[in-house]
Amino acid sequence: MPPDSNKNERYNARAAEARWQKTWDQRGIYATQNSDPRPKYYVLEMFPYPSGRIHMGHVRNYTMGDVVARTKRAQGFAVLHPMGWDAFGMPAENAAIDRKVHPKEWTYDNIAAMKKQLQSMGLSLDWAREIATCDPSYYKHQQKMFLDFLKAGLVERKQSKVNWDPVDHTVLANEQVIDGRGWRSGAEVEQRELTQWFFKISDYSEDLLAALDRLDRWPEKVRLMQKNWIGKSEGLTLRFMLDPNSLTNLSAPNQENELEIFTTRPDTLFGAKFMALSPDHPLSLAAAAKNPKLATFIAECKKMGTAQAEIDTAEKLGFDTGIKAIHPFDPNWKLPVYVANFILMEYGTGAIFGCPAHDQRDLDFVNKYGLGNTPVVCPDGQDPKTFVITTTAYDGDGRMINSRFLDGMSIEEAKEEVAKRLERETRPLPTPPPQAGEGRVGVAQRQVNYRLRDWGISRQRYWGCPIPIIHCEKCGVVGVPEKDLPVTLPEDVSFDRPGNPLDRHPTWKNVTCPTCHGPARRETDTMDTFVDSSWYFIRFTDPWNAKAPTDAKVANAWMPVDQYIGGIEHAILHLLYSRFFTRAMHKTGHVGMDEPFAGLFTQGMVVHETYRSKSGDWVEPANVKIEGMGDARRATLAATGEPIEIGSIEKMSKSKKNTIDPDDIIAAYGADTARWFMLSDSPPERDVIWTEEGVQGAWRFVQRLWRLVGEIADIKAPATRPAVFSEQALVVRKAAHRALNNVSDDIARLRFNRCVAHIYECANALSDAIGAVETAPGPDLAWALRESGDILVALFHPMMPHLAEECWQALGHKTLVATEAWPVVEPDLLVENTITLPVQINGKKRADVTVPREAGETEIKAAVLALDAVKRALDGKSPKKVIVVPQRIVNVVA
């Protein structure tokens, strides 16, 4: 590129971007004042984990948020658009182990590096509100809220299972368990029970479920996923008597004389073939005490990991305890009681009755143990006499069969009948006697059950927010007094051994009890990092507050977040925890609302082709040379020419080495090009494939816009708006105003790929108009072109802010386009005087008809019937029907 040529100079993104970033920064135009009286708009992207480098997923996510922020700012809102760091978590500890670097140092270095990268993207962020969750000034308030929640009854301690690595003596995350073995040690993982802290999210099950209906700016699929996660089900708890003759081998003398189960299918009670207990069920343990084989079986079950997918896909295994349960409707009907590996203690009562014909898991189980099945629901249209179940359970609708007094009923009627009969029948509660109330209770009780479990927040790790609790032998569990907060992490820790460094720190955990001043020890567990991210969006409203997590007045003014943008992978946990946490903060007086996110958008991933060498190693795209097209596409290693296999398109990941570094792209093409490409083509909720061609296309368009604006800037236009416009000038103005209208609408609905298309169309129209001018445009066309140029620049500003500033300046404006108001559309320019309707004959398009905009149905019909194509198709006959859909289409039924 000749740098001396002035007129046709290329847009120099690198120089321009640095310059405009400096200007914005110096003028402080993205700092938001809490005192701003304009209507508020809070746009937030999910804050990143400081892994060290931003990735393309961040570029996509933050560009989308920035488009919304810039647009809303132009539309007159006080926009809050902050950024921070989800800075606690396991990778920092892994780095400490692998690279001997302190988690704190590692984290803050990463933050500094990533902040620089984000700043190079030209995001309109208010960096004055930056927070890092690992900073004591942040987690101090989190500890305060933990104590507030504790006082409010929202926290409890209970037992829960963890993945235990018996070699490393450490707790493993599910992702650290690979094929049932610890990722570092390779040892078989065991389940262990630990006493842990829980937030009582299940207190809000019904509220979290019911409120989903009001989140009308959330994706339907996320609401559905949360609904299923909460998993409300209505059923019965049902007390089966145990056959006393079968209980002789139990440890305790006959404490368990009955077994309580939960079922959502009481209608299938006559199809029951067995009972199944969780390996953790008290009755299982009682039976195992005198039965070594059963004890071994239970121990085997504990070798299974705690992940749900693993439990569900494992082979269904059971062990017959020898205990018999008595059918509630037939004292002579005895059911074998098994301990089974697929029954969860956490759900229902930890025990079920198995009806194999109508539940696949139960069917797999009986087929393995030869217990048989009896269908009790017969689908409509099936003959009950011949209806049999072999390997596939039937869980659909139908009529009751083989079920005595239920026969012929619908499923719903049968459920109701069973409930009614068993509710009426009462029996004394099992021994030992109940502590309160009457001695007799219905054999069955209707019960609403939720799948949602309480939120276990204890982590046996160093790099997390310390749980502000002191354990005293005399006083028990005592909260750290507020004046002693924050409980800070000690910095002199070692990672040379596995396990929690806090637990083996020589002094940190030794404290005096705040109540009795005797010796006591600190809680050494830290909080789940999901706690940190469950309120950061509220902290952003008042991040400087040293006294309290937030100022309710300020938080209530900014909250809820109007538009939250992040990955679909957070659809359930992060969002549900945040909804709970906001409610808990409401209950403890920190804020005045329940729902944190009024609008939610979940964007898709950035994916890329994968490359593999002959030896099976993954190869980075930067080292691959691609030649040829379509099927003839071949890849070679750029350095050696070794052939490379082109693999499937997958999520960018370090392990498959198919990542593209945003830094490289920004250095080569500039941030605007990267931003533009991330918004082009793919709908934002879907995955976008990163391609070299796509980036180059975006880069060419950047240059094209720059040239186009240069041409418009050269046009001399009258200062005042002409009174009349020629047809030519109107075409230009209509194109610009149509684009303005479409882009405004599509940004509001976050349909960025369509915005991109409309901006292309607008640019094409302006290029065409300029190309058609032979000498110099007349004053009306000149004015129209200048007007349209201004509109075009304003429209792409949210997406390519640096280029827009450069263009705005070139067009002679002295202001910043970043602080300009959004252009105002002239509605008259959006309507045409004539409309062209497609004409179908029998549903197939055969012709067009052009009619005046205000033409009525009879007028349109007449015009349609006069068309050659219609006459030909009708062949002299009159049509059966003519359907005129106003403004849309005409269909002639011949």
Next chain:
RNA sequence: GCGGACGUGGCGGAAUGGUAGACGCAAGGGACUUAAAAUCCCUUGGGAGUAAUCCCGUCCGGGUUCGAGUCCCGGCGUCCGCACCA
């Protein structure tokens, strides 16, 4: 296993139940140039036909409708989440 999505040209995709393929990419042809790059113009779902025009076509099989990529039922395929990754 359970739950959730998605499936349209060579590719990414567009299409309130109403003209399938907007817009972009790639490709082919042309202009400019000593040449290349850059830029500009034209063509581009498949098939038949000189042409007008016609036939086929939105993963597969059914259905509803004047009309289905879109709605319903049943398959197939791909992807995501599953509670200690964030």
